[in-house]
Amino acid sequence: MTLSRLTIHELHDLLVSKEISATELVQEHLDRIQALDGNVKSYITVTGDLARKQAKAVDAKLAAGETIGMLAGIPMAVKDNMCTEGIPTTCASRMLEGFKPQYSATVVEKLKAEDFVMLGKVNMDEFAMGSTTENSAFFATQNPWNADCVPGGSSGGSAASVAADLAVYSLGSDTGGSIRQPASFCGIVGLKPTYGAVSRFGLIAFASSLDQIGPLAKDVTDTALILNAITGYDKKDSTSADYNYPDYTAALTGDVKGMRIGLPKEYLGEGIDPDVEAQVRAAAAKLEELGAHVEECSLPYTRYAMPAYYLIAPAEASSNLGRYDGVRYGLRAPAEDVAGMFCDTRKKGFGPEVKRRIMLGTYALSSGYYDAYYLKALKVRNLIKQDYDRAFEQYDCLITPTAPTTALRKGNNQDPLALYKSDICTIPTNLAGIPGLSLPYGTDRNGMPIGVQLSGKAFAEPALLRAAYALEQNTNLTRLKPNQGKGL
Amino acid sequence: MKYETVIGLEVHVELATESKIFCSCSAHSFGADPNSHVCPACCGMPGMLPVVNRRVVDFGMKAGMMLNCDINRVTTFDKKSYYYPDLPGAYQTTQWFAPVAVNGRVDIETSAGKKSVRIKQIHMEEDAGKLVHDISEGTTHVDFNRTSVPLIEIVSQPDLSSAEEVEAYLVRLRTLLRYAKVAECEMAHGTMRCDVNLSVRPEGSDVLGVRTEMKNMNSIEAIKRAIEYETARHINAIENGTEVLVQETRRWDDAKGKSYAMRSKETAGDYRYFPDPNVMPVVIDDVWYETIKNSVPEFPEVKREKYIALGLTEYDAERISESIMLCECFEEASEACGNPKEVVNWITSDVMRILNAKQMTYEMLNLDNKAFGKLISLTLDGKISRANSKKILSAMFDDRAIEPEAYAEANNMLIGEQNDDLILGIVKKVVESDPKSVNDFKNGKEKALMALFGKCMKELKGNCDPQQLKVILLECING
Secondary structure, eight states: OOGGGSOHHHHHHHHHTTSSOHHHHHHHHHHHHHHHHHHHOOEEEEOHHHHHHHHHHHHHHHHTTOOOOTTTTOEEEEETTBOBTTBOOOTTOGGGTTOOOSSOOHHHHHHHHTTOEEEEEEOOSGGGOOSSSTTOSSOOOOBTTBTTBOOOSSSHHHHHHHHTTSSSEEEEEESSSTTHHHHHHHTSEEEEOOTTSSOOTTBOOSOTTTOEEEEEESSHHHHHHHHHHHOOOOTTSTTOOOOOOOOGGGGOOOOOTTOEEEEEGGGSSTTSOHHHHHHHHHHHHHHHHTTOEEEEEOOGGGGGHHHHHHHHHHHHHHHHGGGOSSSSSSOOOOOSSHHHHHHHHHHHHSOHHHHHHHHHHHHHHSTTTTIIIIIHHHHHHHHHHHHHHHHHHHOSEEEEESSSSSOOBTTOOOOHHHHHGGGTTTHHHHHHTOOEEEEEEEEOTTSOEEEEEEEOSTTOHHHHHHHHHHHHHHOSSSSOOOOHHHHO | OOEEEEEEEEEEEEBOOSBOSSSSSBSOOTTOOTTSSOOTTTTTOTTOOOOOOHHHHHHHHHHHHHTTOEEOSEEOOEEEEOOOTTOTTSEEEEOSSSOSEEEEEEEEEETTEEEEEEEEEEEEEEOOOEEEEETTTTEEEEEOTTTTOEEEEEEEOSOBOSHHHHHHHHHHHHHHHHHTTSBOOOGGGTSEEEEEEEEEEETTOOSOOOOEEEEEEOOHHHHHHHHHHHHHHHHHHHHHOSSOOOOEEEEEETTTTEEEEOOHHHHOOOOOOEEOTTSOOEEOOHHHHHHHHHHOOOOHHHHHHHHHHTTOOHHHHHHHTTOHHHHHHHHHHHHHHSOHHHHHHHIIIIIHHHHHHTTOOGGGOOOOHHHHHHHHHHHHTTSSOHHHHHHHHHHHHHOTTOOHHHHHHHTTOOOOGGGHHHHHHHHHHHHHHOHHHHHHHHTTOHHHHHHHHHHHHHHTTTOSOHHHHHHHHHHHHTO
16 A cells, blocks of 8 residues: 555545545554554554544545545644644643643644544654654654654654654644754655744744744645645734735746745855755755756854754743643642642653753843843844845845754764754744745765755745745655665 | 831732633632633643733723823733742733833822822733632642733832821722722722832931831731831831841731731742743734723812812712712713702712612712713603602612603603693592591691691602692692
């Protein structure tokens, strides 16, 4: 069986022409999860019964001759930090083990309205803090390309499940690169939308001013289709953008003639793996060959993005994670008094990286340090935005690496500072609130996939999709499949 | 040496909006079952987001305007972090960097004369929940009904110097906020609470002494006693070295009449304020600002002067202007009936009597004021007897929808000219049935006429203009 290798749009055609049923499709995925996820370890919770029920409903619609949406009946996976009513939502943390929300995230409701089929909830770094998915409190996920490598993070389960054909697509969240970096490591497409384009209602917060939900998919067309379903204004999220969201598939023309593309020099050279740099330059050259204007440009404040991010994100996280106190839900450690319960609950419930960031953030916000750290970081954030504003006066999009390297080796990631650098190319877009798309573009000397990042001004998703689609249509470097023997 | 007391107040007032500040739960849970007015958002469940209740900003602005403040046209919400079981997110959303109103002034008058108390700022914030201790079980339960109920905190400059001034200030705040209809301000209900910051220094000194704070005071009398006590304690410490004053938070025990230092654990706090990224800055545009500005009522003094000009006594003008509800009742009823003096008589007699009997405060007055004015007109025009008008007014207290004329008609209380024959018939019957009284009257006993009059009125169920009845009765007796 090879249905699981197909994309949303390919499967949709088969469903509509009744060559396959949604039930058959979901069963193949569930069987595949059963057979392979013991190795990949992408799922925390598999919701087989629910998925079969959802598939059956789609089959009933098809049998009744009803028209179905593009995502109807397509099996997918949800990162375990998005609330799903009655289904465990853990953030891969002991703190929320067994927690079943009474509500679903807006994105989940939106997909439900599209007759989605949810296979389950996928693994991540605890509370989305990490770049390897090794910070999951439950287990590490492996890279389907190579069992010795990590899938990236924090949306490692989202990326690995799609790359291993254990889901047709998935939802991830991206605070500093958590969709794009794992997409890059696993050789699939990942998009972090403009801040405010996808509702954060029901997304368990890491850093509220940076978090954004987005798709991980097998190709650019699928990415556009998912974006059509999940974007939109939501009055339950005050930061949601009231915007006239377009049909993103309209951008899939393959035509990049006249597009102005910038190649920022700060993202090349030192610290970037030469194979990665070569592929970024190759992709830029390809776009030029297809009629785009490509030139080198500069974003001078890029080097300050990482320190600013590691003040802002932990500061917000230290506050967002204060609610896990053992009083109302999740883990409660018994203790003599209330203060003891707070301390022991948080001591037992959080892993080391979460604790590290809570401490960093608490420090940055402390009286006497606020101006020197948090406030200064906000000023830097503003300068980075201005960098982008200037660049986007001249360019429709920028092309950079998604990550400085291909997938990191497993079990060798104890130095937090070294690891934080894995997000060095993705963090600036989060700080600026702009969209970024990671597109697979060939492999490195070890056969591991390389991701190229396209970024644009706020709501420029169509421009990113347009450039990515042109590369996809005109090369054989974007639709990569892992060597089945190595990682699966 | 003579000393002066320097006092600044932080007053928390619960805003009277229908719903909570960041979710749509009802904000009114006084006496309700625990956790019956809660939702995932106000319980701090994972993934929930706050959405600002616009009415809270309306009320915050209006409060600011009542207290002569400048309104910050871009006002932001910030997080104040601390751990406590009744605080579900481990932070309170408040306003630290750009509060809704700043630089205000409240004028008070005491035996020491007139004074302006400067207002530093008014900020909007959410209330916390409540802990309920079960002593028999030795357990503690949390009730989140009050969580996220909107509050404003009014921060004064240290401009107050006596218990009397503090009382005048609090009463004035209460009057003004009730005038604006933004808050109940009932200390006994906890809808107004007060933190007192106090220090003592030699008279004339411009250096502030060591400051102590007493939190969550909930009666004006207790506040006065606490101020007297703390002032004496501070002076005693300075003069006699009885203790070393330290900057601290103290708990006032009103029953014992003493203040106690709280454990430092309860007071130490680095609240790590920072802007709440989930709540966008609130931008108050000109239309919004003007709408609220136009809804701000005249101040009590302005109303009182206007009422005196209308011919009310100073005493009555003072009484009516005490409450915006009485003012509205007076103004709207006067407009409807055109006789302010009569309206004020009705208010100070009937309305206040009924309020009193029903144990209602002025603020609970819920009359249809125009209909009330109409009732007065009908009575003045002799269409309803004074006795019946009281009954109708009482009914109007219970049912705002009552239209007096229709109600009088439906209940046979309307006096019409066509009723002369009916009255004459009844009068004849009474006169015929009681020849003794008729004779007594004819023999000069005035009281006998009153007896006949009373009998007629009873037969008519009070449904008659007394003057008209008297004329007909006399005509009938005298043939």
